[in-house]
Amino acid sequence: MGANWSNLQGSGLIRHKSSSRVSWRVGRIFYLIFVLIVTLIAYFLPSLPYQPPLCLFKLMTGYPCAGCGMTRSFEAAARGRFLEAFQWHPIGLAIFFGIWLGSIFVIYELLSNKTFDWEGLLRRWGALLAWSLFFAFLALWLLRLSYYQFGQWLPLPLKFPL
Numbered sequence: 001m002g003a004n005w006s007n008l009q010g011s012g013l014i015r016h017k018s019s020s021r022v023s024w025r026v027g028r029i030f031y032l033i034f035v036l037i038v039t040l041i042a043y044f045l046p047s048l049p050y051q052p053p054l055c056l057f058k059l060m061t062g063y064p065c066a067g068c069g070m071t072r073s074f075e076a077a078a079r080g081r082f083l084e085a086f087q088w089h090p091i092g093l094a095i096f097f098g099i100w101l102g103s104i105f106v107i108y109e110l111l112s113n114k115t116f117d118w119e120g121l122l123r124r125w126g127a128l129l130a131w132s133l134f135f136a137f138l139a140l141w142l143l144r145l146s147y148y149q150f151g152q153w154l155p156l157p158l159k160f161p162l
Contacts (some may be wrong), residue, residue, distance in 0.1 A: 042071075043075070065149070066138065069088040070095075072088040073091075073093055133153075
């Protein structure tokens with residue numbers, strides 16, 4: 001029994017509480033760095049001299065994809081122009097606020113040294129959130145496709161053409 005226990009400990013199959021405490025902190029710090037880098041890239045992207053086309057679907061078909069406008073939405077939100085971000089892509093603005101709201105929770109976790117029950121939250125609300133985002137993307141895409149086909153027929157403040 002003693003030899004098997006030491007083999008399990010040496011193989012890394014048994015984790016100690018201290019190593020899991022360190023790993024959640026490292027993961028949270030990486031999340032904060034990721035959010036900061038994405039926001040900085042979105043902030044400086046419009047100042048590039050050449051703006052490459054980012055949507056292969058639009059290049060091939062001439063119509064916007066479901067995510068068209070998300071990059072410009074993030075760019076506008078990173079610069080503090082939230083109405084313009086909403087006009088480029090409403091879901092892009094919601095995701096931008098979502099990642100920054102997550103950052104606030106992560107900073108609270110790091111400062112209080114208490115982990116938030118992210119798994120419980122995702123188990124409870126994850127499927128609803130995923131399906132809501134899917135149907136919101138689909139509805140917005142169909143609305144934009146109808147604008148391209150028939151013109152803007154609803155008074156929505158969305159930017160066209162993308």
